[in-house]
Amino acid sequence: MWMSMTGYGRGDHHDGDGSVTAEIRSVNHRFLDIHVRCPAKFLSWEMRVRSMVRKTIKRGKVDVFLSVKDWGRAGTTVQVNHGLLSSFLAEANRVREEYSLGMDLSFRDLIGVPDIFVFAPEGNDPAEEHWALAEGAVESALSMLIGSRQEEGGRLRAAIGKAMEKLRPLAGEISFLTGENKDLARARFRERIEALSGEAGVDPARIQQEAAFLIDRLDISEECDRLFSHLTGMEGLMTTDSEAVGKRFDFLSQEAFRELNTASAKSAHPGISERVVAAKTELEKIREQIQNVE
Numbered sequence: 001m002w003m004s005m006t007g008y009g010r011g012d013h014h015d016g017d018g019s020v021t022a023e024i025r026s027v028n029h030r031f032l033d034i035h036v037r038c039p040a041k042f043l044s045w046e047m048r049v050r051s052m053v054r055k056t057i058k059r060g061k062v063d064v065f066l067s068v069k070d071w072g073r074a075g076t077t078v079q080v081n082h083g084l085l086s087s088f089l090a091e092a093n094r095v096r097e098e099y100s101l102g103m104d105l106s107f108r109d110l111i112g113v114p115d116i117f118v119f120a121p122e123g124n125d126p127a128e129e130h131w132a133l134a135e136g137a138v139e140s141a142l143s144m145l146i147g148s149r150q151e152e153g154g155r156l157r158a159a160i161g162k163a164m165e166k167l168r169p170l171a172g173e174i175s176f177l178t179g180e181n182k183d184l185a186r187a188r189f190r191e192r193i194e195a196l197s198g199e200a201g202v203d204p205a206r207i208q209q210e211a212a213f214l215i216d217r218l219d220i221s222e223e224c225d226r227l228f229s230h231l232t233g234m235e236g237l238m239t240t241d242s243e244a245v246g247k248r249f250d251f252l253s254q255e256a257f258r259e260l261n262t263a264s265a266k267s268a269h270p271g272i273s274e275r276v277v278a279a280k281t282e283l284e285k286i287r288e289q290i291q292n293v294e
Contacts, residue, residue, distance in 0.1 A: 002245060003294040004152035005029065005060035011140025013133045020130070021067045022137035024053075024145045028292045029061035038066035038134075042127045045134050052135070056142050058244045059294045064141075066134060079118045088113055149294070156289050160249075161238060163282040167231055167256075170279040174263060174272055175224040181269040182219060220272070223263040230256040234286075246293035253287050 005028040012021045034053050036046045049064055092105060110116060233252045237245045257280060264276040 001150055001241065002153035002157045003146070003149045004156055004292050005149070005246070005294050006152055006292055007145045007148035009141040009143065009145030009148065011137040011142075011144065013136035013140070015130075015133060017130065018133070019069050020133040020137045021069070022134070022141040023065045023067075024062060024138075024141045026057065026060045026062045026145060026149070029059065032057060032059050033061045034064070035062070036064045036066070039068055042066065042068060042134070044127045045131065048131070048135070049138055052138055052142065056146060057294075059246065064138070066137070081116050081118055084113075085110070085116050088116065153293060156293055157238070160286050160289050163285045164231075164234060164238060166282050167279055168235075170275050170282070171224065171227050171231060174220075174275050174279070175228070177269055177272050177275070178220055178224060181267050181272055184268050218266050218268060220263040220266050223259045223266070227256055227259040227263070230259065244294050246290055249293065250287065250290045253283055253290060257283050257287070 005026055007026050009024045010022070012019060014020070032054065034050050036049045038045055038049075045066065049066070053062055053064065088110075089105070095101065096103065230252045234249060234256070237249050237252070260276050260280050260283070264273055267273055267276070
């Protein structure tokens with residue numbers, strides 16, 4: 001099943017201590033680019049969430065947002081940094097004695113010293129304690145995201161399929177007109193040869209040789225063969241069950257576009273030029289849509 005790189009998913013898991021909500025948005029990107037945003041004290045979740053996304057998504061820019069509500073029923077405690085406090089008091093006494101200062105420290109003075117009193121959650125690390133909630137929320141969000149990407153992928157596949165249905169007949173008509181293209185080129189060169197043959201100093205054999213060489217250069221049979229080959233590859237990808245077809249399909253469409261450009265440049269037949277324009281129009285539709293396919 002084809003998957004678009006554009007989608008959205010949301011998941012929410014909760015228990016008696018709180019809840020975790022995960023929102024995931026994805027857009028098209030050449031590679032897999034993951035960004036995870038969560039509250040500061042739950043940063044340890046980031047690498048785990050990245051791993052979950054990598055197992056599910058192959059390509060796209062993915063933004064994951066995690067929010068936490070009603071956290072910490074166990075409360076918060078105040079802890080004293082005894083090492084820092086002892087060092088501070090000892091240094092304060094040394095300064096007072098060295099400079100004969102008579103000041104005394106109060107509890108209010110100690111409160112103003114950074115990091116002597118530290119606020120910490122009571123009990124186990126909340127990030128570890130409640131990872132199961134975050135994991136469940138991310139799994140639910142990923143499931144919704146995949147569903148939306150598959151739905152959009154189906155629409156893209158249908159749109160590309162309509163354009164593909166027109167490409168094969170156009171390529172066939174271009175190939176059919178190849179013979180007429182060479183005949184038209186011969187006729188034009190014959191007219192020019194006849195006009196030049198009567199001029200002094202012109203070698204008729206040399207003119208014939210150059211004409212044959214130029215006519216051969218106008219032959220677009222090889223371009224048509226390569227175009228059919230690329231179209232066959234694209235048609236094969238249309239029927240595959242693989243999810244990651246975007247890069248390969250985009251490459252083949254670029255190559256098909258290149259063959260059409262070459263055929264148009266070499267052609268002397270107005271019918272070929274007309275059909276090349278029509279085929280390039282359909283290819284542009286495909287290339288526009290395939291940019292969003294994983």
